[in-house]
Amino acid sequence: MLLLLKFDSKTIRKPIISKATLETNALINILRANVGARKGEMVVEVDDSKARDVEEVFRRFGVEVVELREGIVKDEGRCVHCGLCTSICPVEVFEFDENWRVVVREERCVHCGVCIGVCPCNALSLPVNSINKDLKFHTI
Amino acid sequence: MKKTIEEINRKITEGSVCVVTAEEMKEIVEELGVERAAKEVDVVTTGTFGAMCSSGVFMNFGHSDPPIKMQRVWLNDVEAYTGIAAVDAYLGVTQLSESRGMEYGGAHVIEDLVRGKDVELRAISYGTDCYPRKKIVTEIALEDLNQAVMVNPRNAYQRYKAATNSSDRILRTYMGTLLPNYGNVTFAGCGEISPLNNDPEYRTIGVGTRIFLCGAKGYVIGEGTQHAPPFGTLMVKGNLKEMKPEFMKAIVMPGYGVTMMLGIGIPIPILDEEMAKATAIRDEQIITEIIDFGVPKRDRPVVKRISYAELKSGRVEINGEEVRVSPLSSYYMARKVMEELKKMIERGEFFLTMPVERIPTSGVLKPMRQREVKLVKSVMTKAVTISPETSVVEASKIIIEKNVNHLPVVDEKGVLIGIVTSWDIAKAVATGRIGKVAEVMTRKVITAMPDEPIESAARKMEKFNISALPVVDSRRRVLGMVTSEDLSRLLAR
Ligand code: SF4
Ligand code: SF4
Numbered sequence: 001m002l003l004l005l006k007f008d009s010k011t012i013r014k015p016i017i018s019k020a021t022l023e024t025n026a027l028i029n030i031l032r033a034n035v036g037a038r039k040g041e042m043v044v045e046v047d048d049s050k051a052r053d054v055e056e057v058f059r060r061f062g063v064e065v066v067e068l069r070e071g072i073v074k075d076e077g078r079c080v081h082c083g084l085c086t087s088i089c090p091v092e093v094f095e096f097d098e099n100w101r102v103v104v105r106e107e108r109c110v111h112c113g114v115c116i117g118v119c120p121c122n123a124l125s126l127p128v129n130s131i132n133k134d135l136k137f138h139t140i
Numbered sequence: 141m142k143k144t145i146e147e148i149n150r151k152i153t154e155g156s157v158c159v160v161t162a163e164e165m166k167e168i169v170e171e172l173g174v175e176r177a178a179k180e181v182d183v184v185t186t187g188t189f190g191a192m193c194s195s196g197v198f199m200n201f202g203h204s205d206p207p208i209k210m211q212r213v214w215l216n217d218v219e220a221y222t223g224i225a226a227v228d229a230y231l232g233v234t235q236l237s238e239s240r241g242m243e244y245g246g247a248h249v250i251e252d253l254v255r256g257k258d259v260e261l262r263a264i265s266y267g268t269d270c271y272p273r274k275k276i277v278t279e280i281a282l283e284d285l286n287q288a289v290m291v292n293p294r295n296a297y298q299r300y301k302a303a304t305n306s307s308d309r310i311l312r313t314y315m316g317t318l319l320p321n322y323g324n325v326t327f328a329g330c331g332e333i334s335p336l337n338n339d340p341e342y343r344t345i346g347v348g349t350r351i352f353l354c355g356a357k358g359y360v361i362g363e364g365t366q367h368a369p370p371f372g373t374l375m376v377k378g379n380l381k382e383m384k385p386e387f388m389k390a391i392v393m394p395g396y397g398v399t400m401m402l403g404i405g406i407p408i409p410i411l412d413e414e415m416a417k418a419t420a421i422r423d424e425q426i427i428t429e430i431i432d433f434g435v436p437k438r439d440r441p442v443v444k445r446i447s448y449a450e451l452k453s454g455r456v457e458i459n460g461e462e463v464r465v466s467p468l469s470s471y472y473m474a475r476k477v478m479e480e481l482k483k484m485i486e487r488g489e490f491f492l493t494m495p496v497e498r499i500p501t502s503g504v505l506k507p508m509r510q511r512e513v514k515l516v517k518s519v520m521t522k523a524v525t526i527s528p529e530t531s532v533v534e535a536s537k538i539i540i541e542k543n544v545n546h547l548p549v550v551d552e553k554g555v556l557i558g559i560v561t562s563w564d565i566a567k568a569v570a571t572g573r574i575g576k577v578a579e580v581m582t583r584k585v586i587t588a589m590p591d592e593p594i595e596s597a598a599r600k601m602e603k604f605n606i607s608a609l610p611v612v613d614s615r616r617r618v619l620g621m622v623t624s625e626d627l628s629r630l631l632a633r
Binding site: 080081082083084085086087088092096099100101102117118119120121122 | 189190191316317319324325326389391392393394401454463464465466467468469470471472473475
């Protein structure tokens with residue numbers, strides 16, 4: 001399960017990830033992080049069986065938690081199947097099918113947001129409001 | 141076994157013509173051989189669908205009352221060229237909107253017109269006795285225009301250089317986003333199904349050839365600009381009023397600008413065995429080069445020679461590592477173009493023409509005649525370098541004594557490991573961090589190479605908001621410094 005964690009100025013300074021690991025014994029894999037002076041966002045991966053408990057800990061410390069159930073969304077009306085996104089996505093979400101159409105394997109998506117700024121047709125978006133405008137993930 | 145265009149056209153009228161797509165033709169020749177394929181197939185349809193920046197539309201708006209001789213004209217705030225007759229203008233696809241910048245441009249105006257939308261026309265003039273009006277603002281749609289003719293100086297590139305990026309930063313280019321350290325490769329063109337590759341001698345594609353241009357019938361009007369076989373190009377025209385929106389697409393290459401993807405299809409008559417052989421060409425036989433956009437010069441280094449087959453496989457090897465490859469053209473759409481053209485011919489709606497004149501089968505692409513290209517090495521000054529062991533206080537003395545603002549920090553071999561500026565030193569002193577410079581220096585240093593053009597160094601400084609770059613050799617040994625003051629003095633001229 002992928003979780004989007006939103007920290008505010010109070011929670012950002014606390015070692016909450018470590019606490020969550022200690023309390024729940026769950027391995028927490030940080031896929032993406034952007035931490036500023038006053039707020040921060042993080043995408044983490046936890047085993048489905050432990051997701052509930054981990055979420056519980058984060059919430060208790062005042063962290064906003066969003067479950068990222070859906071991956072990247074491609075607007076079929078806009079996509080021209082140019083394939084630019086296929087070499088950009090770090091986890092190879094985009095592939096050509098046998099008719100040279102670009103298909104999306106969204107279950108692999110780790111919400112890094114990189115592809116969104118690369119598509120020349122503005123066809124890609126992430127379903128939850130995970131990319132805060134002022135805290136853009138400068139992965140690229 | 142020879143056929144003429146007239147015979148083929150007669151078959152089209154009778155409904156007995158045999159049309160296949162370029163993709164199908166490869167299989168047919170493989171199966172039946174050149175001789176039988178030439179006998180059975182009459183027409184091969186080829187197609188391409190990709191970004192073609194050198195495109196635009198001539199328009200005639202009709203006269204207003206009182207009339208105006210347009211001096212400047214904007215359509216949805218995108219300027220068109222009107223240095224021709226009073227109400228004629230040329231709108232190029234890459235022209236950007238004056239209010240919306242990179243998000244909207246000429247290509248979007250053209251697509252909006254084809255989709256039947258109203259567009260705001262605004263024009264100004266100095267006013268004359270015959271054209272007294274000085275200003276006009278109105279709405280127009282495609283049907284209101286007397287003529288709207290797409291005329292594209294350079295389209296349908298036969299093949300194109302592929303791109304990669306050796307530098308350590310992301311590049312936003314007309315070849316798409318290029319990831320650092322050879323992170324990906326992008327290429328353009330449709331290879332074996334692309335029109336000119338199927339008639340490499342340009343026997344049937346020439347001035348006057350009727351083509352499929354964005355859903356309408358269009359014509360080749362000559363070789364395109366920068367035509368340099370086997371990197372051939374075409375100049376084409378077609379009636380915008382007959383075009384279909386699904387065969388054109390305004391796009392924004394992030395960080396680069398607006399352009400337009402166009403669908404072009406060309407029918408190739410199989411006049412003889414030679415044409416059957418030509419249309420059997422495979423991606424393996426179409427060779428291009430991967431060039432390095434990490435080097436900001438016109439003559440970018442070639443990383444590798446490569447075939448379209450390798451590029452289309454989605455992965456290539458560079459320096460022993462597998463690198464993912466993205467096309468920029470859409471094969472899916474190029475196929476649609478081939479299929480559509482095939483249907484038009486089969487339905488008897490599209491007849492073939494022979495060129496009235498051939499286009500050149502050779503040519504070279506000359507570089508611009510320029511005033512001398514200034515390189516960084518000609519403007520760099522001596523660098524005052526220090527070791528990481530230098531104390532902050534010592535560094536501040538050097539800055540004052542030598543009257544410099546930047547001190548590159550080097551190891552014992554002269555290799556750059558950091559930089560301190562007078563600002564870093566002042567800040568360190570103010571906050572009481574007066575230990576070694578190693579503790580206060582910036583480690584990620586933006587640098588220049590000695591034979592880099594000065595424009596490229598200037599762009600780096602602007603982009604990273606810094607005022608000087610250490611000049612380093614390939615082993616990152618410091619050779620000198622180049623400062624924004626030195627450059628602005630030169631570039632201002
Ligand atoms: S980059 Fe955009 S238009 Fe191109 S294939 Fe990907 S989603 Fe489609
Ligand atoms: S958001 Fe990141 S992981 Fe998801 S599809 Fe885009 S590039 Fe791939």
